[in-house]
Every structure is written in C-alpha cells, then in structure tokens.
Amino acid sequence: MEPVIFEERKAQIQRKGAKGAEPFSISCNKNSLAGAVSQRACVFCGSRVVLYPIADALHLVHGPIGCAVYNWDIRGAMSSGPELHRLSFSTDLREKDVIFGGEKKLYQALLELIDLHKPNAAFVYSTCIVGIIGDDLKAVCKKVEAEKGIPVIPVQSEGFKGNKREGYLAACQAMFTLVGTGDTSAISPLSVNILGDFNLAGEIWIIQDYLRRMGVEVVANITGDGRVEEVRRAHGAALNLVQCSGATMDLAKMMQQKYGIPFKKVSYFGIEDMSDALYEVAKFFEDKDPEIMTRTRELVREELRDLYPKLQLLRKDLVGKKAAIYVGGAFKAFSLVKSFRHLGIDVVMVGSQTGTQEDYQELAEITDEGTIVVDDTNPLELSAFIKEKDVDIFVGGVKERPIAYKLGVGFCDHNHERKEALEGFLGMYNFAKEVHATVTSPVWNFTPRRRKSPIASPDVPACAATGRVS
Amino acid sequence: MKKAEPFVSTTNACKMCTPMGAALAFKGLEGCVPFLHGSQGCATYMRRYIISHFREPMDIASSSLGEKDAVYGGKANLMQGLLNVIGKYKAQAVGIATTCLTETIGDDVSMILHEFKKECLAGLNGDMPALVHVSTPSYGGSHMEGFHAAVRAMTGQLADPEAAKHDGVNLFSGFVSPEDIRHLQDIFAHFGLPMTILPDYSETLDGPALEDYQNIPGGGTPLDAVRAMSGARASIEFGRTIKPDLSAGEVLREKYGVTHHSLGLPIGLRESDALFTTLESLAGCAAPRRYALERGQLLDAMVDGHKYVAGKKAVVYGEEDLVVGITSFLSEIGVKPVLVASGGESGGLSEAIAAVTEEFPGEPPLVRDGVDFYQIVAEAEALEPDLVVGNSKGYRGLARARNIPLIRVGFPIHDRFGSQRVLHVGYRGALNLYDMIVNALIKKKQDDSPIGYGYI
Ligand code: SF4
Ligand code: SF4
Secondary structure, three states, X not given: OOOOOOHXXXXXXXXXXXXXXXXXXXXXXXXOOOOOXXXXXXXXXXXXXXXXXXXXXXXXXXXXXXXXXXXXXXXXXXXXXXXXXXXXEEOOOOHHHHHHOOXXXXXXXXXXXXXXXXXXXXXXXXXXXXXHHOOOHHHHHHHHHHHHOOOEEEEOOOHHHOEHHHHHHHHHHHHHOOOOOOOOOOOOOOEEEEEEEOOEOOHHHHHHHHHHHHOOEXXXXXXXXXXXXXXXXXXXXXXXXXXXXXXXXXXXXHHHHHHOOOEEEEOOOOHHHHHHHHHHHHHHHOOOOOOHXXXXXXXXXXXXXXXXXXXXXXXXXXXXXXXXXXXXXXXXXXXXXXXXXXXXXXXXXXXXXXXXXXXXXXXXXXXXXXXXEEEOOOHHHHHHHHHHHOOOEEEEOOOOHHHHHHOOOEEEEOOOOOOOOOOHHHHHHHHHHHHHHHHOOHHHHXXXXXXXXXXXXXXXXXXXXXXXXX | OOOOOOOOOEEOEOOOOHHHHHHHHHOOEOOEEEEEEOOHXXXXXXXXXXXXXXXXXXXXXXXXXXXXXHHHOOHHHHHHHHHHHHHHHOOOEEEEEEOHHHHHHOOOHHHHHHHHHHHHOOOOOOOOOEEEEEOOOHHHOOHHHHHHHHHHHHHHHHOOOOOOOOOOEEEEOOOOOHHHHHHHHHHHHHHOOOEEEEOOXXXXXXOOOOOOOOOOOOOOXXXXXXXHHHHOOEEEEEOXXXXXXXXXXXXXXXXXXXXXXXXXXXXXXXXXXXXXXXXXXXHOOOOOXXXXXXXXXXXXXXXXXXXXXXXXXXXXXXXXXXXXXXXXXXXHHOOEEEEEEOOOOOOOHHHHHXXXXXXXXXXXXXXXXXXXXXXXXXXXXXXXXXXXXXXHHHHHHHHHHHOOOEEEOOOOOOOOOOHHHXXXXXXXXXXXXXXXXXXXXXXXXXXXXXXXXXXX
8 A cells, every 4th residue: 555644743643552562542633734634723713613513603803704604504503492593693804904904804803793684793703804904803802892782792703813722711711701690599519510512413411401301400501592681690510521632621621720610521422422421410419319319210210221222232243343433522432433433333443633642542552553643634535544444434524524425434424514423322322323324225236346346447448429419 | 866864874784794705705716815915804704604604614815914914905915925825724725805905005016916926926936826816905895796707807918818719618607505506516517518617616516525634625627727718619607686795707708709698697587597498509409308307396396385375575685696586586476575685885786677677567675775774674674575595694683673574595694504515507496495494384274273183
C-alpha cells in the first residue's frame, strides 16, 4: 500500500500494540497541518455548535456572510417552544465595513433585530475578519445591553484562534456571564443541569424523562431546548451532568469554582454508559432521598427488559462485522466502542477531531490489539484505513459519509446533523437499527470491492456509437 | 430594486460566499485540488455544505492560518500547504482561492506563487502543477462571482497564447448540475461540434462507486483542452447577468480574438432555442432530428398540461442567472412569476428579467436582488403564490409555511435525493422541469381534495 501518512502527522496516528512495550502516546491538539484536507472546524464553529440550541436567544454572526450561511438550520437541535435559533443572522460584512470597521453596522443590526424578534438575550459571534479589523465587540454589546435591557453577550470566536475546542471555551465563557443572574428559590434539592446535550432529534427529552421518573428536577438544559432564563438560574442546581468531553466541560468547571456545584462526566450513548449515568445521579442524591436508587434500578430494568430482546434480534446478523469510528469528541468514541461490542461488532479504527492525550490513552485501553487510533485525520488516511481493515461500517459525520459510500462501506451518522435520536436506551435501539440497516444492505454485494463489473472490461475495445446519433 | 427596507443585517441569506463558488469551479478541472488560502474553518464548512448536495467526497485543502499567521501574513502556510497538497495528491493543478481573511490581511498571492514556483520547482523535480489563483473576498460578492471569477482565472491563466487554431468551441456553462453538463456534452456531440466545457464536474461531483479511493476523482476538463481554448473558433457562455470583467468568454475574446456568444442559461423554450440556433450556425447544418423531436415533445407537453398550470403564481429565487432562466420558462408555460429574488447583486437582474418576460402581457414580476430569505418571505406574503421554485433553503419559510409545493432546482438541494441529476437545460431539461411543476400542482390539488380522485 502506498504510504498516505504525511510525515508531520505520524505522531498523530498510533496502532495499539505496534510499538511493543512503549507507552501509548499520540500528539494532538495541534493546529491543522497546512494543505492537508482536515475535517476540523474553526473556533467559531465550536462556539456556534454549543450556543446554537438556546432557542429564545438571538444569535448574530458578526462577519462576512459565509460564516453564517453554512450553518443555517442544518442541525437538528429541537426546541419545544420558540425557534429563534433556527434563523441565521449575520452582519454580512462588505468591503466598506472591512475598511472602515463594522462596529456601526453591528450596533444597528443588533438594535433592529432585537426590536423585531424580542429575544431574551443576544449572542454576538466574532469571526476571523472581525479579529483582524479590530472591532470592539465588547463595547458595542455593552452599549446595546444598556439600551435594550437584555443581556448582549460577545462570543470571542475568531476562527483562526484555534480549533473547535477554543470555541467551546468561548461559548462557556459567554454562558457563564448569564449563570447566577436568575431566581433559584423554587428549585428542588434533587436537581441537575444537563450540560453538553444539544437535543438533536429530541434526545434531551429522552434523558429528561428518565430523570423525571427518578424524581430529579432538571433546572437548565445546556443547551438543547435551552432557554436564557434556565441558564440564568442554572447555579441553583445541586449537580451538573456533563456530556461529551469537550463542549461544556469548561462551564461545569467554572460553576464548580464559583458556586461549588459538583459535576459528573456522563455519556448517554449505549447501555452501560446510559445506566451508569443514571446510577451516578441516584448515588449522588441517595442521602437526600434513600428511595431514589430503587427507583432508578427499576427504571433501568424496565428499559432493558424492553430493549434486550430487540437488540439480540439485530445482533444475529451483525456478529463479526468490523467498524471504524471517527467522531468529533473522543468521549463519544468510548460509548461507541462499547455499543458496538453489544452488537458483536469489532472496532478496528477509532479517532476524533478534538481528543486529548488522555482520551487517546483511554481509547487504546478499551480497544483490541491492532486497532488504529488517530487524531484529526483526513480523507486520504481514512480511506486507507478503511481498505486496510476491510471495514463494514463507518461511524462519522456528514463529511465522512461520501468516503465510506464511495468505497462501498456502510455508514451511520453520529454527528451533529443526525436526525435519529441515538441517546438513551431508545437511542441504543435506534443506533442498532441504523447499523443493521446499513450493514445488512444487499448493495454491498455489488459494490466494486466485492464484485467486479461484468461489463466494459478495459481489456476489450469499446463499441463505437451508431444508429440514432443524429 | 432592493426593497427600501432599512435592514442592515442579513437573515437567512439567499447566497453563499465567494470562495465556495470558486472551489466548485476548480473542482471541474481535471486533476485539480481546490485550495483555500485562509483559516481552516471556511474550507470545512464549505465542504460539508457541498457534500450534502452532491453526496460525493469534496476535498478542499486549506492553508489553515492560525492567529500568528493572520498577523504576520500567510506566506509560509500557503507555500507549505501547496507542497503538501502537490506531494500527497499528485495534483496536476491547484486552484487557489483567497478568503476574507487573507484578502483583509493583504497577502499578495500572485507574488507568493511566483516565489513558490521559483523556490520549489527543484524540490518537485521540475514537476510543477498548474497553479491557478483567484481573488475571492466574500465581501466582494456571492458564490456566483466566485464561480465566474475562478472560471475566468482558469481560462485567462492557463490558455496558451501560442495555441494552434482549431475547430472546437468553448462552452462556459455556468453553475449547472452534473446532469446538465452531460446533456450539453451530448448535444454538442450530436451536432458533431468538438467542444471544451469548463468547468466539467459531471464526474468529479457525480462519480461512480469505486474499489480504490481516488485522492482526486476522475473526470474534469483536461488541462490541455483549457490550454487550447485560445485557439478555438468560438466561445459560448451562459448567463445573462455575468459582468464582462467576470466573463471567461470575454477574456478569450480580448486576448485572443475568439468570437464570443453570450447567451442566457438555456432553460425553457426560448433560451434553449437561442442555444440551438447558435449551434446550428456554428455547425453550419440543421440541428439533429432528435432535438427537433425533443422541442416538439416539449411543446406538446406544454399544450397538454397548460390548464394545470394556468394562472398559477410562482415565487422564484436563487442565483441570478438561474432565476432568469426559470422565470423565462415559467412565463412561457403560463405560470405567473410574481416575485423573482436573488441574494446576488450583479446589477443586471432587472434588465435580464425584463428581457425574458416582456413579450407576455400583464404585470411584470417584482424583481429583488441582494435580498435574503427574510425579505423574500415578507414580500411573498401579499402575493399569495401557488408554488415556489428554488433551492432547499426556501422550504420552511416559503413552501411549508404556506403549504404550497417547492420545485427544487439549483443549489443547494439538501432535502431531496438525486440533486446532481436534476436536468434543467435544453428542451429535455425544460420537459423535466415541466413534469415536476405539473405533477406538484396536481399532487397539491389531489392532497387538498376531500374526494381523493385517482384520475385527474
Ligand atoms: S470568512 Fe469569508 S470565505 Fe470564510 S466562510 Fe466566512 S465568508 Fe466564506
Ligand atoms: S472566517 Fe473564520 S470564523 Fe468564519 S468560518 Fe472561516 S475560520 Fe470560521
């Protein structure tokens, strides 16, 4: 096989067990290599992903039009009420704004949009250009806030200042300015905030339902189906449940520091992680409510009673198949590895865009010998891995789908644009169904890597056209 | 023309940014990797957007500027990035488009490329790919300006001043679908007219299933064919609103004296007639019978279906040249375009719409350029349209909100299957559009009827 690994990227790819006794190490969180086609997004994208689902806020992108237009209503973050977040607002900077500065335009845009849409807060995202032309975002926001009487919060998300991770931090800092400004008087002692769930395909509602059945109040959804008022009173919750290693961890840490709210890292993907998450919550509140553990066990039992037979049915067809995983956050990769195990599928490649050294270490620990672990990869590498490992299913985002399909590999969309709920016990079933649907499709019998085309052999001269040519 | 609405902000833009158009155009050159000189995020965003439409891999490399580079200039990143792309992709060509960032910090890309060629030629064993570059700050226009600028740059920078004269015709077909490109190629072949179409992403963005992944998908306009464009006997360029300074046909005319025919996008009867008569005069013979037949079949369909569409009111939006073609066709079949809107601002939309609608009696459509979907929706309110024609992005605000059908054309189509295979051009494209329109109206009537006839 032709080597497709860029020399400079060698350290970002590791094979488990390949180096014998050497400790597993991978370098990551570097800026993407120039000229490689990275799947990685920018700071702004990170901030936008996190804050976007806050449905009653105005999200104004201060920059040229592209930065706003490519993420307009492409994510399935659902709201049970207002849907202001589904509109795409931009200052649409033009040449003269770039030359003379965009502050005035930003100011006017904020005034008109706030008057028109009456949001409960406004987030103003800065993009690369704004960082260069030096608009004073903070000053403009402050001025509008004073005039309009709603929080107007600058998000310092200039794209070039790093990758998505920095964007998550900027988003957390922005939200943190809201936390602590609301009334917390009526909040139950058994209460949590759900952090890092974006309510894709209504997932947060699944989790909320479990918590409700356990007797736990959810104070703030951060940010799926989110509301400004909820974020303001989030400091009244007894516990923060943080999903996904990256996106909202910073906010949890800030809240711990300032308000002493402990947090737990959880994942809602897959059977173990979902149950563990609920048990953790039950354990945490056990001293306040001794019955909660019993209720939780009953809940999990009930859900599993329903789920198991259905999974077994699907598993029959999946045992021994091989999976490759490439997702945004490494935390999700952990859950996926475990979920595939339930389905009898071996994970032969796993990677993420934003994992840390520890994440990759942990991934290496839970996967089998020979599994490829990779940080911030590109299509060339992905396709080489898929071929080398003869993968049956690839889990990734929308950018990976065409690569998998081109090579005749099944695919499951596990990124922010997914339209199927994959969280919770219900989500595990949906996931299994999706995996089953793609892996067992008859089309793989016919794709070129499995069956050669019977026509148009290159060894035989092609026929020349005649007849109805004119 | 833009409504006097005093909005300074844009809500739900009806356009994309300039470099994206350039990247799409570069994708139609054989062996070419589109390369954005700027920060990483832009390339990733655009790739995702394009992939969702074509369902094909779409690699766009980026020089991935970081904060330091934004301050000190992106030269090192651009050079390193080019080396990497050339090395790993074995690219025959790299299409470099600037972004807002690098335009604002003022990187002089031609100079950097000049240096690159000097410094790195030896390192590449004398194998320097064609480097085409285009300046595309997004604040200077929409994706269509980027598209045309890239086509013009490929033509202007690659066409060989010494090219031998030949009988071929250059075709600059604009931002059409892969299916459109294939149909145009067939038409020329049936006329016996050798042609070079630029860009040709009919295969690069609608490729076959593969056994081995190709770093650069097969297909695309061959580089040598582009080099020979300066020797062609004529050029044809589609797009009534393309300004001369963005026209590839104009470049060839000015620099090499190649006769230039500027036509509208051949959508509908009359705009297709214009194409076929031009081809007849270039070929010096009558159109092959199959096209006479297709034209006749189109007319026959227009007659058979005219009552289904009579008097229906349509809102049309999207790229300027596309909406001109669609509006022209709708007017021909008896659908009344009441509002024609675009996020583009070429300045030529009103005039082009007037030209294709003037022969029909009644109020001309409202024409709005430089607008966003918020304005289009507001404007459509009082017009009570029966159908909407445009890309996916008007679905929620225009079609769903009013419970009227959306006929999906152009780009992006993110909520239907087979976007790459929508045929818009020629008589056959018109027939395809006609079937879609009539069937959508019939379906609407059927769905709304309490009786549920299976015979309409
Ligand atoms: S910065 Fe410019 S090039 Fe990049 S996405 Fe935004 S508008 Fe497009
Ligand atoms: S310009 Fe900057 S902020 Fe906008 S998409 Fe590109 S990298 Fe992201």
